[in-house]
Structures are given as structure tokens and as C-alpha cells.
Amino acid sequence: MRIERVESLDKRKCKVFTDEDFAFLLYNGELEKYGVCEGAVLEERTERELLDLLSRRAHERALNLLKVQDRTEGEMCRRLFQDGYPDSIVQETIGFLQEYHFVDDARYAANYLQVHGKRKSQAELKLYLQRKGISREIIREQLEETEHDSGEAIRVLLEKKHYRAGETAPEEEKKIIAYLMRRGFSWEDIRREMKEQEDALS
Structure with a gap:
């Protein structure tokens, strides 16, 4: 390994560049200990010691x-x-x-779904886990195992928004529906949960 360049990162550390571009960070004392300086060619033993460190x-x-x-x-x-x-x-x-x-990405996804599955849409859950770098396959498997219930999540959010069948004003109901659809719930699922509340009154 040939050291091409050593750049100070701060008062304690330096960036070490080899012929393969940026290699690693070392503390100043370690540069001296391992003989890391511009133009130096590190022996295989020294290279192994650095990798172990x-x-x-x-x-x-x-x-x-x-x-x-x-x-x-x-x-x-x-x-x-x-x-x-x-x-x-x-x-x-x-x-x-x-x-x-x-x-363990599967465990992480399972835990997240367990905690947040009752108040988020499946679309929201998927997006969050994908942003965390979890594969689509793991997300799909965990969603199948947890049997995500969109209806329960909608009911929780309707309660949070203080929706009451027969009491909530039409304009406010439209806002709540729009809010739920932005969260990734389908129109059909939202209407089904609202209708169940309406039917319970009759």
C-alpha cells in the first residue's frame, strides 16, 4: 500500500489517501506509530495491523x-x-x-410495524422503512406477518380528528377524508369506516 497524501481533518485526526483514493482516518499519534506519511509504502504486516485496528x-x-x-x-x-x-x-x-x-432489518421492520401499524397507512409504513434502507422483500414479508389492518388505523385517526358520524360538519368531513388520503389510505377504506360509524347510529 502506497500513501499518496495525508490531510489534516482536525487537531487530532488525518485523512489518509492511497493510490486507490481515500483509504481511512487515523489519529496523529498513529501516523507516527505506523509510519504513515506521504510517499511511504507500507509493508503487508503494517497494512494488516492497520486493518485490525x-x-x-x-x-x-x-x-x-x-x-x-x-x-x-x-x-x-x-x-x-x-x-x-x-x-x-x-x-x-x-x-x-x-x-x-x-x-437485523427484519426485526427492525417488525418492531416498527408493531408500534406504528395502528395509526399509519400501509403506504406510509412502506415509505418509512424503505427510507431506512430496508429491502422491499423484507418489508413485504413483515407486512404479511403482522397483517396490517388499514381499518383499525383509520379508526384511530378518525378518533384523533374528532370525527363523529352525524355530527361532523360536511366541510370538516371533507378535510378529514383529504387528510386520510394524503396519509395513503384509499377512498374505499375511508368510506367503509365512516359508513360503519353511520350504520351504528341507525
């Missing part, structure tokens, strides 16, 4: 992040990349986390 550091960083909150595989990858870890170390760390189920 970065691997241990990435594992520790990932576990500390998980202490704060659960994260998806995609979120963890993005965070480790942002922290300056090379792709090989990020992928190795993700493998470690998956092995011990510290990150």
Missing part, C-alpha cells in the same frame, strides 16, 4: 451507536462511511453485527 474501532463505534438506538443495516453502513471507515471495514463490521443479530 480499524476493524476493532469500527466494531466499538457500531456498538456505541446501537446503545443510543436500534439501526438498520443501511443506516449503520452510512454512519460508518461518514465516520471515515473504508468499504472493506464497513462490510466486515456489518457481517459481525449481523452474526450476533445486533442489526
